[in-house]
Amino acid sequence: MTAWNHGYVTDSPYTFSYQPAQTPGSIAMVCAMAGVAWQPRPGMAVLDIGCGRGLTVNVLAAANPDWNVIGLDYNPAHIAEAQELAEAAELGNAGFVEADLAAMTDAELDQLPELDVVTIHGVWTWVSDAVRAGIVRLLARRLKPGGVCYIGYNVLPGFGGDAALQRLFRHLAALEKTGTSPERAAAALEVIRGLSANRPVHLSPTPMFQRLADVEAPLDAAYLAHEFLTEHWRPVFFEDLAAALAGAKLEYVGSATMHENIPDMLFEDAQRRVYEGLPHGPAREFMKDLCLQRPFRRDVFIRGLRRVDRTAALDRLVLAATRAMPEESPKLGVPVGVAEMGADLYAPMAAALNEGPQSLGRLRQLPGSRVPNPAEVLAILGGGMVLAALREAGSSPRTDHFNRVLHAMTRATGATEGQLAMASPMVAAGLPCSWVELAVCMQPGITAPDADPVAITHQALPHLTEEQTPGAIDLVTRMLAERLPIWRRFGVLPG
Ligand SMILES: C[S@@+](CC[C@H](N)C(=O)[O-])C[C@H]1O[C@@H](n2cnc3c(N)ncnc32)[C@H](O)[C@@H]1O
Structure with a gap:
């Protein structure tokens, strides 16, 4: 172990993973769900604290040429790899800072721009008190009034x-x-x-x-x-995290796991009575942590909380389906059972989403036996089936170049672990994908009407054994049928 690591693992890199919950589109959904004023805006500055190998930062930078997206991490191997991808993809708006959060001086903190969005995924509950204090100092000094902070961490009692x-x-x-x-x-x-x-x-x-x-x-x-293997593995109670972040004037907005914001989906009757008897704030969040089987929380906080009409905010969200909508409503497993939409409500929504992105307001007004609750619709669809569309549909040479570079890199390293994503201008973020999907999507000739799944399989997956080949051809054939329209919708392929 090296002397600078403060008990955290630095002799080998973290997984190469994209985190959808960190994206401004997801944060906007959480804010709407909570009836809190916040929307992504042009020219934003976004910082990912403990960015690891920087995939999320690079995807955001590729999809948003007018945002300044920065990753900060103390592991030089992480920063070097993240910078290499940014340089190869010619992302002039992606910046990476090698810095130890425990040791950053005020002058160093002030070299960061004033920030609209800060994300901290998988850091807080693995690091020492000095690093946590450094995070709060950074937030207090650099997060703008009205700025948001996403944090993912191990929670008590779940973990x-x-x-x-x-x-x-x-x-x-x-x-x-x-x-x-x-x-x-x-x-x-x-x-x-x-x-x-x-x-x-x-x-x-x-x-x-x-x-x-x-x-x-x-x-x-x-x-x-x-x-x-970290020395400082310490899951926290929500209220202790919230108290620490209050040091930077942050207030709680809501959970990035959409259904966790809806008490009706969480509590049995007796639990619900206790929950409702508690004051709003940490005590109620504790009751959720007590009743839910969840070791990890994904929370959004804001510096300067202003309320807006929740229904209006939800109705304004534009949702894009990440897959062909199934014929029947998705069934979301929640603590009190299964949440799903009635067929009469779901069928017209699914048909509309299969046509293209739709505002939640429009989806709710489609013919059906009643006007559904927008938060419930978002909870059922928001677990990965839809993403917030922040821009018009369409592809861009910039995201195309990035996706090709990402593919070349994963191909060169043989990386098959972790969650990848292709940059999409429409969602101002990534369309999550596996490495096989990335490899198939990036093959030349894929959009030709006579694209041959057998040839594409061999180009995309050149190292298959004879035994693996038939299964892979089946997989690629299905992928072409199911994913091509989605890749076009998200602008990762030209429409
Ligand atoms: C579990 S990883 C999470 C990485 C990334 N956020 C993700 O989810 O893929 C924690 C990250 O925090 C970084 N880190 C740990 N201690 C740090 C410190 N004192 N200053 C800056 N970064 C630190 C590590 O190098 C590592 O990349």
């Missing part, structure tokens, strides 16, 4: 049951005298799996423990190392 598991990971990994952090985490995992049948009584059978025990769906070793 508290894994405190012993984290300690065990660290003890077992320390036995490995050689190897990188992911290799040591993988060795620790083997021992932990061996305990599945004879778990010590205080190693709780939490959802995380069960995921680790599942050999069929192994978790990425880089994720495990960064999640569990």
Whole structure:
């Protein structure tokens, strides 16, 4: 371990992942859901604190030539990789700063622009108090009045049951005298799996423990190392995070997991009575954390909270479907059961969304037995089925170049882990995708009416074995049928 790492993992990179919840379009949905005034605007300055390998920053910069998008991280390997992608894609508006949050002076903080949006995903609950204090100082000094902050973090009590598991990971990994952090985490995992049948009584059978025990769906070793091997792994109670952020005058807006903003979808009757007896604010959020099976929260805060009409704000959102809408309403699993729309309400909405982006206001006015509640519609569709469209449809040479560079890079490194995204001008963000989708979408000739799935499979996936080939051809054939119209809609391919 190096001296500068303050107990965080720095000998190997974090996963290369795009986070949709960090995007201004998603933050705008949360603000509308809460009836809070905020909308993305031209010329914004956006900062991602602890940006890792910078994929989200680069996607946002590619999709928004007029935004200044900055990533900050103390790991020079992360910053170098992020800069390399920005340079290869010629993103003059993506900037990366190598800085230790615990040590930034006021003068260094003031070199950052005044910020409209700050995002902090996967940092707060893995770092020391000094780093947390650095984050609050940055927010207090550089987040504009009216600016928003998205933060994703491990929460109590949801992740508290894994405190012993984290300690065990660290003890077992320390036995490995050689190897990188992911290799040591993988060795620790083997021992932990061996305990599945004879778990010590205080190693709780939490959802995380069960995921680790599942050999069929192994978790990425880089994720495990960064999640569990840090010295400062400390999930927090919401109220303690909110109190810390209040030091930068931030107030809570809502959850980026849309249905978590709707008490009707969360609580059984007795729980609901307790919830409603509590004052608005941290106590009610605590009640949610107590009742929900969630170890990780994605929250939006704002510096200067102003209320607006919630229904009007929701109705103004324009939604673009990320896939062909299924014939029946999606069924959203929520703590009290399954949330779905009646067929008479859903069918006209699905048909309209299959035509192209629609305002939520228009969707709600389509013929049906009643005018549905806009928050409920957004909760059911907002878990990935729709994204907020901030601009007119259409492709751009800039995003096209970025997507091609991203593809070339993933192809060169053979990276198949992590959540990728193709930059889309319409959503001012990314259209999440797998590496196979990226590879297929970037093949020349893909939009030709006579595009041959067999040839495209071989071009996109040149290293297939004979055994893998038929399955891959099937997959690509389905992908062409299902994804081409969506790729055109999002402007990642010319319409
Ligand atoms: C779990 S990773 C999350 C990365 C990224 N936000 C994502 O979700 O893909 C935490 C990040 O915080 C960075 N970090 C940890 N301590 C830091 C510090 N003192 N100053 C700046 N960055 C730090 C790490 O280098 C790492 O990239």
